Amino acid sequence: MALLDPGLKDEAVKALTKSDSVVIASHIDPDGDALGSSLALALLLRQMGKEVFVYNRDLVPYSYKFLPGAELVTDILPKNCDLLCLLDCSEMARAGECLSAWKGYRQSLCIDHHLTAEVNADINLIYSQACATGELVYELAVVLKPDFGIEIAVNLYTAILTDTGSFRYSNSTPSSFAIAGDLVARGVEPWEITQQVYESQPLERIKLIGRVLKTLQISDSRLAAAVWVTEEMFAETGTNSEYTDGLVNYPRSIAGVEVAFMAREIGPDEYKFSFRSRGRVNVAELVVGFGGGGHHNAAGCRLKGPLLELIERFFSLVDEQCGRIEPNA
Ligand SMILES: [Mn+2]
Known part of the structure; x- marks a missing residue:
């Protein structure tokens, strides 16, 4: 059920592995998938000893402040990093400052599941069949760090939960459920996430x-x-x-x-x-x-x-x- 093309996946894994400093950016007005997939990748790379920055033009909305690593999100785009990863963002206009800064990085990687993807990075992992960008990050995570723990799992679960409308939308596929099952096995408590995302309304x-x-x-x-x-x-x-x-x-x-x-x-x-x-x-x-x-x-x-x-x-x-x-x- 893996979506990623093996060759492209290898390229992405190599780019992530060899980079010492990485900027992860996603779309403005970030949602659960933009933040969950970004923070999952960020924590993963941190555990691999990299210097990681998570850029978003906008603040983390109240319902996603509980995500592990949410405090990493900054609205200042760091320059001169080895790799820029753009996640869950199909249009450069929605990337905040990234468009102008695109060329300031040694390499770029786009991970996305929008139908109308117009971004052209050095490496493009764009699969509209993916229920969430989090699904694609999960596929990378199990290769980069197979024993990834609860903090990454919570982020990926939230990404998939929110982009599938709590597994109600037609983009909920067998792999959405299989991945969610694996994340629950890694310690995610579904009711806890539900309360944070949907049942803590001001x-x-x-x-x-x-x-x-x-x-x-x-x-x-x-x-x-x-x-x-x-x-x-x-x-x-x-x-x-x-x-x-x-x-x-x-x-x-x-x-x-x-x-x-x-x-x-x-x-x-x-x-x-x-x-x-x-x-x-x-x-x-x-x-x-x-x-x-x-x-x-x-x-x-x-x-x-x-x-x-x-x-x-x-x-x-x-x-x-x-x-x-x-x-x-
Ligand atoms: Mn998404």
Whole structure:
């Protein structure tokens, strides 16, 4: 069930083994996979005696502060290292400072599972069949340090748990479960991780959910649903964008809804859209014309314009993709 091509895996293992100093970077607004896979690799390399830096432009969200090694994350990109590893990041625009710094490192390695991967490193381990970047890091970990312990296991488990939506999404494969099983055998306590990730919500977040759900819009066809969140709502509830993780799953959970999205205000009349599909519509395709990217079932883009018009536009696109309406003559 191993995904990594043996030749490429060898190349990656060699690059990691011979490098004395390594920078590990992942996408901005990091999620459980970005952080879990980065920290797992970082701890692994530290145990191998390397100097390791974990770079992210953004802070570690509250729900992932428990991850072993979370304190290693820095928003200052170290220069002059032997190797730059970019994890779980398909677009250079989402890598923070890495794009400009890319050439400042002796070698680069990309490990990712996005459908729309546009990153070109010296070595590219890009497998969209992987449920999480954590799955690919696991395959490297069992080669680099077969007896890796609980701290690395917790990070990898969290990466896979969160990117599979707790093993509910269609990207949950036999290997997702097999790897999770191995990680549990290494000492991971599933309920402990569940509590940290999903059941330690600040009261402010529940208040924010209440505000956001009031914005619910549903298309005439009932195939698409949307919610939005504004700076004003953050101010009213004492929250920020960190608290919006997973909110888009509420509109998607409506019976019959194929695609749901959440728009988050990021500037005057400017929004970051996060799309989730139930499976029929490829939302990575839906956003690619708007400069966005992602996976079949989860994608995003940034757009300017009056919000309600943008929502209507996406409602029509979803209808078209579902083949329910004829395009206007
Ligand atoms: Mn991921």
